[in-house]
Ligand SMILES: Nc1nc2c(c(=O)[nH]1)N(C=O)[C@@H](CNc1ccc(C(=O)N[C@@H](CCC(=O)O)C(=O)O)cc1)CN2
C-alpha cells in the first residue's frame with residue numbers, strides 16, 4: 001500500500017542523518033547541557049515523582065545528567081525496554097549500573113521479578129530524530145513511542161537539538177504529538 005507520509009518520513013530521516021552527522025561534539029555537549037537545564041526547570045519535572053526518561057544514543061541529546069539527577073532527587077526513574085519489534089515497557093531503574101545493551105545497543109533496565117508492580121510515569125521524556133515546534137516528532141520508525149503513549153496518556157516532553165527542529169514533518173493517524181519540545 002502506498003503511504004505518502006511514510007515515504008516522506010523516510011526521506012526526511014535521510015536528511016536528518018546528514019545534518020546530525022555535521023553536528024560537532026562541542027555543539028552536542030553544550031546543547032545537551034542547555035536542554036538538561038531547561039528540563040530541570042520545568043514545573044512538570046519538579047512535580048514528577050516518577051519520570052520515564054531514555055538512555056541516549058550517540059546522536060541524541062545526552063541524558064546522563066538528567067538520569068543521575070532524577071535518581072539523586074529520589075524520583076522513581078523508568079527507562080524503556082523493547083519487548084519485541086513493536087512494543088516497549090517502562091521499567092524501573094535504581095542504579096544506572098544495572099543497565100545492559102538491548103536493541104540498537106541502547107542500554108536497558110533488567111526485567112523485574114514476576115509480579116513487580118510497574119509505576120505509572122507522571123512525565124515522559126521522549127527521544128526523536130527530529131521534531132516540529134507543534135509537537136509532531138519523527139522517531140526511528142518502529143512506532144514504539146506511539147504505541148506506548150496511546151496506553152499512557154501523560155505529559156510528554158521531547159528533547160531535540162535545535163539544528164534538528166523542522167516544521168514540515170508529516171503526521172500519520174497513529175502519531176501522538178508531544179506536549180512540549182525542548183531544544184537548546
Ligand atoms: N535513546 C533511545 N532509546 C529508545 C528509543 C530511541 O529512539 N532512543 N526508542 C524509540 O523508539 C526505542 C528503541 N527504538 C528502536 C527503533 C528502531 C529499531 C529498529 O528497527 N532497528 C532496526 C535497525 C534500524 C536502523 O539501524 O536504523 C533493526 O533492529 O533491524 C530498534 C529500536 C526505545 N528506546
Ligand SMILES: Nc1ncnc2c1ncn2[C@@H]1O[C@H](COP(=O)(O)OP(=O)(O)OP(=O)(O)O)[C@@H](O)[C@H]1O
Nearest residue numbers: 138139140141142143144145146147150172174175
Ligand atoms: N498505535 C499504533 N498502532 C499500530 N501501529 C502503529 C501505532 N503507532 C505507530 N504505528 C505504526 O508503526 C510504524 C512506525 O511509526 P512511526 O514512523 O510514527 O514511528 P516513530 O515515531 O518514528 O518511531 P518511535 O516511536 O519508535 O520513535 C508506522 O507504520 C505506524 O503506522
